[in-house]
Amino acid sequence: MPRPFRSGARAVTAGLTAVALVALAGCGAADMTKQSSPFAGARGARTVTLSVQSWVGAQANVAVATYLLEHELDYRVDTVQVDEVPAWDALSQGRVDAILEDWGHPDQEKRYVEDKKTIVRAGGLGVTGHIGWFVPTYFAREHPDVTDWKNLNRYAKMLRTPESGGKGQLMDGSPSYVTNDKALVANLKLDYQVVFAGSEAAQITQMKQFAKQHKPYLTYWYQPQWLFRKVPMTEVKLPPYKEGCDADTARITCAYPRTPLQKYLNAGFARDGGRAAGLLRKFHWTTEDQNEVSLMIADQKMSPDEAAKKWVDGHRSVWKRWLS
Amino acid sequence: MAAATAQAPVAGTLAPLRATGRRRAAAKLLALAVLAAVLVPLAEAHWPGGAWPGALTVDLSGPLGRASDWIIDNRDSHPLFLYFFGYVSNAIVVGVRAVYLVLLAAGWAGVTAAAGLVAWRLAGLRLALTAAAAFLVCGLLGMWVPTMQTLALMVVAVLASVLVGGLLGLAAGLSERTHRVLRPVLDTMQVLPAFAYLLPVVLVFGIGVPAAVLATVVYAAPPMARLTALGLRDADQGVMEAVASLGATARQRLFTARLPLALGELMLGVNQAIMMALSMAVIASVIGAGGLGDRVYQALASVDVGAALAAGIPIVLLAVVLDRTTGAAGERLGAGRDVPRGPLRGWAGWLLVAVLTVAAALAARLAGRLDWPGSWEVDIAEPVNRAVDWMTGHLYTGVPYVGGTADWAGHFTTWVLDPVRSGLQWLPWWAVLLIVAALSWLIGTWRTALTAVLAMAAIGVLGVWKPSLDTLSQVLAAVAVTLVLGFAAGVAAARSTRLERWFRPVLDVLQTMPQFVYLIPVVALFGVGRAPAVAAAVVYALPAVVRITTQGVRTVDAAALEAARSLGATGGQQLRQVQLPLARPALLLAVNQGVVLVLAVVIIGGLVGGGALGYDVVFGLAQGDLATGLVAGAAIVCLGLMLDRVTQPTERRAGKGA
Numbered sequence: 001m002p003r004p005f006r007s008g009a010r011a012v013t014a015g016l017t018a019v020a021l022v023a024l025a026g027c028g029a030a031d032m033t034k035q036s037s038p039f040a041g042a043r044g045a046r047t048v049t050l051s052v053q054s055w056v057g058a059q060a061n062v063a064v065a066t067y068l069l070e071h072e073l074d075y076r077v078d079t080v081q082v083d084e085v086p087a088w089d090a091l092s093q094g095r096v097d098a099i100l101e102d103w104g105h106p107d108q109e110k111r112y113v114e115d116k117k118t119i120v121r122a123g124g125l126g127v128t129g130h131i132g133w134f135v136p137t138y139f140a141r142e143h144p145d146v147t148d149w150k151n152l153n154r155y156a157k158m159l160r161t162p163e164s165g166g167k168g169q170l171m172d173g174s175p176s177y178v179t180n181d182k183a184l185v186a187n188l189k190l191d192y193q194v195v196f197a198g199s200e201a202a203q204i205t206q207m208k209q210f211a212k213q214h215k216p217y218l219t220y221w222y223q224p225q226w227l228f229r230k231v232p233m234t235e236v237k238l239p240p241y242k243e244g245c246d247a248d249t250a251r252i253t254c255a256y257p258r259t260p261l262q263k264y265l266n267a268g269f270a271r272d273g274g275r276a277a278g279l280l281r282k283f284h285w286t287t288e289d290q291n292e293v294s295l296m297i298a299d300q301k302m303s304p305d306e307a308a309k310k311w312v313d314g315h316r317s318v319w320k321r322w323l324s
Numbered sequence: 325m326a327a328a329t330a331q332a333p334v335a336g337t338l339a340p341l342r343a344t345g346r347r348r349a350a351a352k353l354l355a356l357a358v359l360a361a362v363l364v365p366l367a368e369a370h371w372p373g374g375a376w377p378g379a380l381t382v383d384l385s386g387p388l389g390r391a392s393d394w395i396i397d398n399r400d401s402h403p404l405f406l407y408f409f410g411y412v413s414n415a416i417v418v419g420v421r422a423v424y425l426v427l428l429a430a431g432w433a434g435v436t437a438a439a440g441l442v443a444w445r446l447a448g449l450r451l452a453l454t455a456a457a458a459f460l461v462c463g464l465l466g467m468w469v470p471t472m473q474t475l476a477l478m479v480v481a482v483l484a485s486v487l488v489g490g491l492l493g494l495a496a497g498l499s500e501r502t503h504r505v506l507r508p509v510l511d512t513m514q515v516l517p518a519f520a521y522l523l524p525v526v527l528v529f530g531i532g533v534p535a536a537v538l539a540t541v542v543y544a545a546p547p548m549a550r551l552t553a554l555g556l557r558d559a560d561q562g563v564m565e566a567v568a569s570l571g572a573t574a575r576q577r578l579f580t581a582r583l584p585l586a587l588g589e590l591m592l593g594v595n596q597a598i599m600m601a602l603s604m605a606v607i608a609s610v611i612g613a614g615g616l617g618d619r620v621y622q623a624l625a626s627v628d629v630g631a632a633l634a635a636g637i638p639i640v641l642l643a644v645v646l647d648r649t650t651g652a653a654g655e656r657l658g659a660g661r662d663v664p665r666g667p668l669r670g671w672a673g674w675l676l677v678a679v680l681t682v683a684a685a686l687a688a689r690l691a692g693r694l695d696w697p698g699s700w701e702v703d704i705a706e707p708v709n710r711a712v713d714w715m716t717g718h719l720y721t722g723v724p725y726v727g728g729t730a731d732w733a734g735h736f737t738t739w740v741l742d743p744v745r746s747g748l749q750w751l752p753w754w755a756v757l758l759i760v761a762a763l764s765w766l767i768g769t770w771r772t773a774l775t776a777v778l779a780m781a782a783i784g785v786l787g788v789w790k791p792s793l794d795t796l797s798q799v800l801a802a803v804a805v806t807l808v809l810g811f812a813a814g815v816a817a818a819r820s821t822r823l824e825r826w827f828r829p830v831l832d833v834l835q836t837m838p839q840f841v842y843l844i845p846v847v848a849l850f851g852v853g854r855a856p857a858v859a860a861a862v863v864y865a866l867p868a869v870v871r872i873t874t875q876g877v878r879t880v881d882a883a884a885l886e887a888a889r890s891l892g893a894t895g896g897q898q899l900r901q902v903q904l905p906l907a908r909p910a911l912l913l914a915v916n917q918g919v920v921l922v923l924a925v926v927i928i929g930g931l932v933g934g935g936a937l938g939y940d941v942v943f944g945l946a947q948g949d950l951a952t953g954l955v956a957g958a959a960i961v962c963l964g965l966m967l968d969r970v971t972q973p974t975e976r977r978a979g980k981g982a
Contacts, residue, residue: 038416038533039476078614080618083946085948086611086612089530089948090532161853163852165742175939176946196935198929198930198938198939199624199931199942202843202856205847206847206933298627301705303631
């Protein structure tokens with residue numbers, strides 16, 4: 001007797017549809033751009049979620065901010081590793097509350113800060129970033145003229161690897177980083193192949209291995225970076241940067257600019273974040289400070305928390321100002 | 325994981341099949357040759373040159389870029405987001421949060437007690453001890469809170485997968501038409517690399533937990549659906565007839581006969597869903613899943629293998645405990661008996677579990693030890709890092725006689741990867757299509773061949789022909805290495821029980837360890853480039869191949885083996901002339917699984933310099949450039965489809981139909 005079952009099912013379906021419609025109409029809109037992380041604010045704690053980018057300098061900022069928020073202001077801090085551009089989206093949605101180190105993303109800034117007003121600027125970090133091409137100092141000492149781009153082609157043969165297919169290898173890192181290297185190599189007519197390591201971790205591992213073997217290499221790298229203390233590197237001079245020379249990235253022929261790194265907060269957090277938002281706004285330190293913490297994390301393999309504690313204990317006067 | 329699809333080979337029926345098979349193969353090749361003779365000159369006249377013709381590509385970057393901009397601009401205003409995706413996302417956030425709060429409220433004592441007791445109730449005392457110990461180790465490693473975050477996410481994702489997969493499976497199990505529609509879709513989803521799922525989800529939901537949960541559900545639901553459908557369709561006809569003759573309604577038939585009969589498969593489905601979800605835990609951290617996966621991901625940023633391992637071990641432990649517990653529960657349910665002995669029986673048993681858990685949680689709370697005490701943590705990162713440093717320091721180069729790993733990697737790249745890649749890229753595009761057609765038709769039907777060729781052609785149309793062939797060359801090289809090593813190890817293990825016992829824990833760990841953990845040591849050993857990507861892929865795919873080979877060789881018909889032995893065949897002859905030919909179906913399955921698993925990791929190899937499609941996906945995720953990422957993701961999907969069809973014997977799909 002299948003009939004009763006069928007009509008019953010139909011009734012159930014109709015009922016469910018009705019309930020769903022009522023629920024939708026009754027509850028109104030659910031704006032997912034205003035949903036915070038499910039792990040935030042557990043057990044009544046006040047929580048701040050910080051975005052960590054994949055490089056160690058960013059980890060150092062976050063470690064110190066976390067330490068101060070947790071020990072001085074009694075917040076609970078969650079960290080999420082997000083790449084640079086998606087971090088803007090996450091910040092605008094409130095999935096993270098702050099980005100502490102941004103290397104300049106004009107498109108995102110226009111979209112979220114100026115148009116949608118979901119993100120606000122929170123001042124500079126105090127650290128100036130610079131991207132460039134580097135060779136290890138031991139190599140530059142043996143061949144001083146390698147530090148000028150005009151002489152690079154003469155060294156292409158020495159910088160060959162199995163991956164670079166008969167040309168010299170210029171190693172690039174994570175795909176999330178700002179890079180014009182492919183265009184630069186083509187436009188400056190260099191006999192080099194850009195090889196993407198795919199992640200900063202892979203790139204660092206490879207550079208350390210090269211340094212151990214005392215082998216020459218040419219790499220895309222940036223300052224401030226803790227690895228310079230472990231593997232001293234010398235910058236290769238590219239044609240100098242002039243305002244606006246990087247406007248057309250396909251025809252670019254100049255070096256990378258120096259960027260004062262910026263902080264950004266979610267607009268809602270900036271408004272209601274209380275002392276935590278205040279601390280993150282005032283957070284401002286120097287390249288040396290950041291390097292000190294980075295080196296403790298990446299080289300001495302201290303946990304970010306321990307490294308932060310050590311720095312905080314030694315620099316009371318610096319961070320006291322952030323709390324006022 | 326996917327290895328569970330291994331099945332016993334059909335032995336003893338191969339000889340007559342092979343003769344007709346050979347004749348049929350010749351006919352297929354002839355037909356293809358005729359087709360090629362007509363079409364190739366036409367194609368050559370229209371679009372000369374080796375690479376995929378530019379006239380046949382479609383540039384999707386414009387529309388995709390606009391779509392992505394539209395979504396970001398309208399995410400907080402358009403009704404589609406406000407009234408549908410918003411609710412989905414909200415439900416996930418609320419669900420994960422609820423589970424997380426319960427776990428935190430139970431504290432470490434409560435969670436550990438609950439894990440142990442539930443395992444005891446479902447699977448016996450030994451597993452109970454394992455489960456409790458596993459959770460204590462998570463605490464000892466200083467990973468308690470991330471473990472709870474991952475667990476909360478897993479609970480919601482697995483529940484959703486079981487629900488969605490169960491409903492789909494129910495539909496497919498009850499209706500022939502639904503089954504015919506769903507089967508190819510599920511088949512395909514099963515072979516796709518997890519990485520390809522991330523982008524579409526991120527596009528709609530943005531980075532964060534909702535996106536991570538949904539990507540996990542999409543990945544974990546298909547096995548549940550397949551196994552549910554399989555269980556329902558395989559119900560014993562005699563029983564069904566008996567129930568029907570008793571005058572049961574359709575609904576009664578379903579709930580009193582079909583579902584109970586399928587209970588074993590359902591539990592296996594839950595088990596598979598859990599394993600797939602856990603294997604996604606780390607990959608999903610790329611899109612903001614948090615928890616253990618995020619710890620692994622962060623540790624990699626500072627090249628800290630030890631810390632990555634400390635976060636990876638809890639994942640392995642969770643996987644082992646959940647796998648064994650649900651596996652044992654499934655066996656018991658399938659066999660239709662409850663836990664035989666012990667105080668935990670029936671509903672009273674569950675009540676006791678609940679009471680004891682609450683008691684443990686309260687005890688810890690009263691003792692002021694709700695959170696895992698910091699002084700009980702053990703640091704394993706440093707010794708591990710020292711070991712890894714030593715290993716990479718001594719093996720990298722200049723080892724006497726054999727050369728260092730970096731030298732091998734260099735030779736492998738120059739002598740294997742480069743020739744294969746340039747060979748593939750040198751082949752005219754129609755020749756590649758012809759080869760794909762020939763291979764997939766020989767092993768399957770004209771339908772599978774058509775799918776494979778269309779998938780390959782789609783790659784060309786998407787305009788990523790060259791990087792796809794680059795990825796393909798890495799896959800081929802890695803599969804070759806995997807098969808050589810895997811068959812050797814598998815045959816050895818099949819012939820020696822002791823060796824197999826040694827292998828088992830190693831294979832278990834390799835299969836559940838998140839791939840991200842060994843990406844860095846692999847770079848330290850093989851340098852940046854395609855070689856480390858291939859190495860990681862081999863490590864990942866090897867366990868499945870070894871397992872299937874061992875099982876296939878071992879389960880060869882005993883009578884056939886005995887006959888060979890009585891004829892005086894030596895061990896080697898037995899292996900070559902009896903065991904290996906009879907294990908052919910299992911070996912083919914091993915090839916198929918190997919290809920699918922290798923592809924998944926070669927894509928992740930984009931993070932260590934593998935380049936090609938993997939890099940494009942990583943680039944798309946990292947730069948929010950969805951046009952690049954989605955096109956590469958689609959190409960990976962096509963490549964996976966093609967590789968699966970080329971290596972999947974048709975007997976398998978005709979045989980079980982699940």
